[in-house]
Amino acid sequence: QVQLVESGGDVVQPGRSLRLSCAASGFSFSNYGMHWVRQAPGKGLEWVAVISYDGSNKYYADSVKGRFTISRDNSKNTLYLQMNSLRAEDTAVYYCAKADRVIMLFGSCFDYWGQGTLVTVSS
């Protein structure tokens, strides 16, 4: 069965960096685009970034562009989110999510989600 397991969440000071990981299993990871979505405490869902199946295409929300970098290692079935210059407003649970269609980025919804990892940005 499909499993997505996030890790790397922590309490960090503003301006510092953090890298999140998402270990995938139960499907052909290298065939699917992958996303990061976050949810601030008590708030709704906010899409953060997407990476294509082969890593060649990446898109970001304006709120994280230039600070966050999405990447993947298909040999390790792992998705990453490098977060630099963290701000208090980046405090959230970060979920990784799998695109539901092979190869496609747009036109592909999110059919499996991990349980999330909490990032707290505070001095």
Add this chain to the structure above:
Amino acid sequence: EIVLTQSPGTLSLSPGERATLSCRASQSVSSSYLAWYQQKPGQAPRLLIYGASSRATGIPDRFSGSGSGTDFTLTIRRLEPEDFAVYYCQQYGSSPYTFGQGTKLEIK
């Protein structure tokens, strides 16, 4: 950016009743790339509906989606106790992918 506005913000109903949730887009959603997700406290979102009207794997048939263009609806026929949760619509046809602000379905 396509802005999605969900209504109502909170819906109070009793088990056995019918729930109708609305999602309106600021511009047309291409090819009906509109999904609905359910989220319970402390859990990850779960895909319910994709393509505006197709049920995801394992979703009971009391859940149905409809609509096109800018107006979409999620209907839950005969609410079960486990259906009380927060529901989000999402468009996935273009970047940035966007979610509605959510509708909380609570027990009356």
